[in-house]
Amino acid sequence: MPERVDEVVVGGGVAGLVLARRLAMAGRRVVLLEASDRLGGQVRRVRVAGIDVDGGAESFATRGGVVAQLATEIGLGGEIVAPVASPAWLYRADGTAQALPATSLLGIPGVPLAADVIAAVGTRAAMRAQLDVVMPATVGADATTLGELVRRRMGDAVLEELVDPIVRGVHSTRADDLPLDRANPGLRAALLREGSLAHAVLSLRESATAGSQVGGIRGGMARLVDEVTADLELFGVDVRRGAAIDLGAVTPERAGGVEGRVTLATAAPTGDDRLVSVVVLAVDDPALDDAPRGTGLLVAAEAPGVRARALTHLTAKWEWMREQAAGVHLLRLSYDRHDLTDPAETARADASALLGIDLPSPLDVAVVPWRRAVARTHAVDGMHRIGEAESGTGLAAVIGAAEREAGRLLGALSGGTDSATD
Ligand SMILES: Cc1cc2nc3c(=O)[nH]c(=O)nc-3n(C[C@H](O)[C@H](O)[C@H](O)COP(=O)(O)OP(=O)(O)OC[C@H]3O[C@@H](n4cnc5c(N)ncnc54)[C@H](O)[C@@H]3O)c2cc1C
Structure with a gap:
């Protein structure tokens, strides 16, 4: 039976x-x-230098x-808990680091002509993005992917330089491959309601829980x-x-x-599963105390010499972790691969380039491989x-x-x- x-x-x-x-x-x-x-x-959880750290998801969307x-x-x-408020940074294809626009959602600027948008993509591209505000709301409202929506409303530069790195960091894919309603279930409706993508971003940010769009657990x-x-x-x-x-x-x-x-x-599992590795380093270097790149960086796809897709400065992002780590810094790097030779050294070198500091050998390291069904x-x-x-x-x-x-x-x-x- x-x-x-x-x-x-x-x-x-x-x-x-x-x-x-x-x-x-x-x-x-x-x-x-x-x-x-x-x-x-x-x-x-994984244990690094005696501290419990998330080896997979480490925060959640408060929406x-x-x-x-x-x-x-x-x-x-x-x-x-909320993470420390600080803009994310972008490590660009030309090897420079740039703070991402403060008023944005998935990298889409809420104010295309804001100084931090112009600094990130240049005046021409920012002006192209501003056209969004005068287009009919229906332009792009039928887009199937986030990439299509952003390209049609704000142009290639905003897509490639702001949105794609974020989508790559968060979803391990390109905006052109990310269905719009998965990227943000409310974005399409907000576009039609508010009349432009920029205003949709502002409205969605406003309606997010007061304060941070992400939370964590101590x-x-x-x-x-x-x-x-x-x-x-x-x-x-x-x-x-x-x-x-x-x-x-x-x-x-x-x-x-x-x-x-x-x-x-x-x-x-399918042949299309995405391979991801998370490498967490514990590093003792006072130069990190000032959090040189805020809570972390996303890396543009063509960035020279860096294999990581994103870096999170965990002890700069989470107050509770900083307290527990007592002076040691925890850095978490994500890779779209499993075959890292010498992950500790690869991650140390990448973190050095991304943070602009020649970091010493880590005190401890954890490597967590993931296979993500698509x-x-x-x-x-x-x-x-x-x-x-x-x-x-x-x-x-x-x-x-x-x-x-x-x-x-x-x-x-x-x-x-x-x-x-x-
Ligand atoms: C590195 C990384 C970082 C992330 N960061 C964040 C983040 O900061 N914020 C966020 O919100 N999300 C994040 N995510 C995504 C988030 O963790 C996932 O979307 C979510 O946990 C998926 O949950 P799930 O239950 O759908 O799938 P899973 O967690 O994949 O669970 C599926 C389960 O099914 C089991 N299973 C598989 N095959 C079989 C079988 N044949 N029989 C029985 N059991 C089976 C697996 O062992 C597994 O336990 C991250 C993911 C990763 C990998």
């Missing part, structure tokens, strides 16, 4: 954990199947408030996984680690030999799916989608629709 439960959740990343928690809280018997021996997926709401429910509301995002996992135990979820499910054999009613309503919270691969009618490949990158997106799916699944039990496509 096959084993039977109410709900089977495949994948114990944040999406699967949040869904399993919500279903179990409503009294459903839930089995969670996770391939690895660790829950959390792309949220995990919509879904992450803060979950954090509050699980007792971490008082632990939510002690690291991995605490979110700890607390949700503790709730799973509390609510009786049967968590099975080391359960690598053959996704090709999963049906809407059965996964890994367990019968029940199945939700996939993972995507099968698309859903298991299109079976009636299958419920959540997770990054469905809802887009980022904790706000996956948590919001998992909560909504939980509502739908529970609603279906009380007579609503159970359609996986609605």
